Amino acid sequence: MKRLIIASVLLFAPAFGIASGESVHLENANIDLTDKESLKRGAESFVKYCMGCHSLRYMRYNRMGKDLGLDEVQVRQDFIFNGAKPGDQMVSAMRPADTEKWFGTPVPDLTLVTRRRSSDWVYSYLKGFYSDDTRPFGVNNIVFPNVGMPDILADLQGMQKPVYGETAGGDQGEIEGVEPDPEQPGTMSAEEYDGFVRDLTNFLTYAGEPMKLERQHLGIYVLIFLGVFFVLSYALKKEYWKDVH
Numbered sequence: 001m002k003r004l005i006i007a008s009v010l011l012f013a014p015a016f017g018i019a020s021g022e023s024v025h026l027e028n029a030n031i032d033l034t035d036k037e038s039l040k041r042g043a044e045s046f047v048k049y050c051m052g053c054h055s056l057r058y059m060r061y062n063r064m065g066k067d068l069g070l071d072e073v074q075v076r077q078d079f080i081f082n083g084a085k086p087g088d089q090m091v092s093a094m095r096p097a098d099t100e101k102w103f104g105t106p107v108p109d110l111t112l113v114t115r116r117r118s119s120d121w122v123y124s125y126l127k128g129f130y131s132d133d134t135r136p137f138g139v140n141n142i143v144f145p146n147v148g149m150p151d152i153l154a155d156l157q158g159m160q161k162p163v164y165g166e167t168a169g170g171d172q173g174e175i176e177g178v179e180p181d182p183e184q185p186g187t188m189s190a191e192e193y194d195g196f197v198r199d200l201t202n203f204l205t206y207a208g209e210p211m212k213l214e215r216q217h218l219g220i221y222v223l224i225f226l227g228v229f230f231v232l233s234y235a236l237k238k239e240y241w242k243d244v245h
Helices: 002-021 036-050 061-067 072-079 096-103 119-127 190-208 212-241
Strands: 056-060 129-131 139-141 158-166 172-185
Touching: 036 072, 036 190, 056 061, 056 190, 061 072, 119 190, 129 172
Parallel strands: 129 158
Antiparallel strands: 129 139, 158 172
8 A cells, every 4th residue: 555655646746746836827718629710810820920930740731721611722822831732741941950040949849839738828928928138039938938939929919028026125026927018019909919819829729639629529429338338238237147146
């Protein structure tokens, strides 16, 4: 028993460590994978703003088009601008060696980013940039401190400034949040930008597991089958053992 308890503690210790290390409040992305219009807008935003650097190596254009109700002509017109074919993977034209040279680290593939982090993390991250003159690109991020990525959506959201707390002695403490800088507004209102980021997060969540809705739908039938199978198995067990008792 003692060994079993120790093994259980060691097994779940990493999960406890991750939970305790999350100190930043994450906003609820409130995504909806059944909203195909949202997924289409998110896909268009990804291709326009993100795919210059980031790839979706485990997603193909034609698979995305099929799931979103788009034909090949629409996929070619609205999503392919680098000479790729509909059956190709959604890979950025930027070379990994160049990204490491320019940004100091290879730019990550985003296919599984919402599964590795979470949808709420991605949503909060895209809203969490703020001005920071000490950083190479002049911005930092409250969710991912000292991130090497520039704020590519600054023109839409506008620049934000950090909000600092106070220590017990009245001095400036750690960053507690961000707020819009009225001197550097974006082209979108706060509500419009929230919707924009939600659509983009929705699409990235879909890309991480395109069959999620189908899997959940199939799971209902599996549970029904197991329920019926359990009843039949129990009845069969009673029949076999009735003479024993």
